[in-house]
Amino acid sequence: MSHTAQTDKTIKPAPEAILRPGDYPKNWKKVSRRVRFKRARGFCERCKKPHGAMIWSGPLGSWMGEDYQWHDDRGALIDRPPPWPSKQWYRNLWHCGEPPKLRWVKVILHAAHLNHNPADCHFSNLMALCQSCHVRYDVPLHKWTRGVNADLARGQRVLFA
Numbered sequence: 001m002s003h004t005a006q007t008d009k010t011i012k013p014a015p016e017a018i019l020r021p022g023d024y025p026k027n028w029k030k031v032s033r034r035v036r037f038k039r040a041r042g043f044c045e046r047c048k049k050p051h052g053a054m055i056w057s058g059p060l061g062s063w064m065g066e067d068y069q070w071h072d073d074r075g076a077l078i079d080r081p082p083p084w085p086s087k088q089w090y091r092n093l094w095h096c097g098e099p100p101k102l103r104w105v106k107v108i109l110h111a112a113h114l115n116h117n118p119a120d121c122h123f124s125n126l127m128a129l130c131q132s133c134h135v136r137y138d139v140p141l142h143k144w145t146r147g148v149n150a151d152l153a154r155g156q157r158v159l160f161a
């Protein structure tokens, strides 16, 4: 319960805002394409990765492009990637048996809904984000959903114990 209370402060999605694919408007593909390729010109609007490119993905959203330049999570040039956060380092070691590594990935741009409501396709509510920025942006929502699910699971256990 405390988990939900904690995350409630960071985000309060309307109940209807969560995962209702039917709410995407009919012209969604067109709108999405316009945001990603016309407004953003094919670059992530947060970290500046180019759509379709192969890149090295590093700690804290850092990345190296085909020009061998490292960028931080906002696209600014940096000399080298930052160290892995120790929490992530240990979590990876615990779950995968090895420390986190750089990953060679293809950049895919998404049109992300800033208020998490797929029915709200106003340009100001949309942002062209690569897959890693999209996941990072949605973390508070995922935490919130996990909190609710955990509460439900707890409730069920209590109910059927």
Ligand SMILES: [Zn+2]
Pocket: 044, 045, 046, 047, 048, 049, 129, 130, 131, 132, 133, 134
């Ligand atoms: Zn990005």
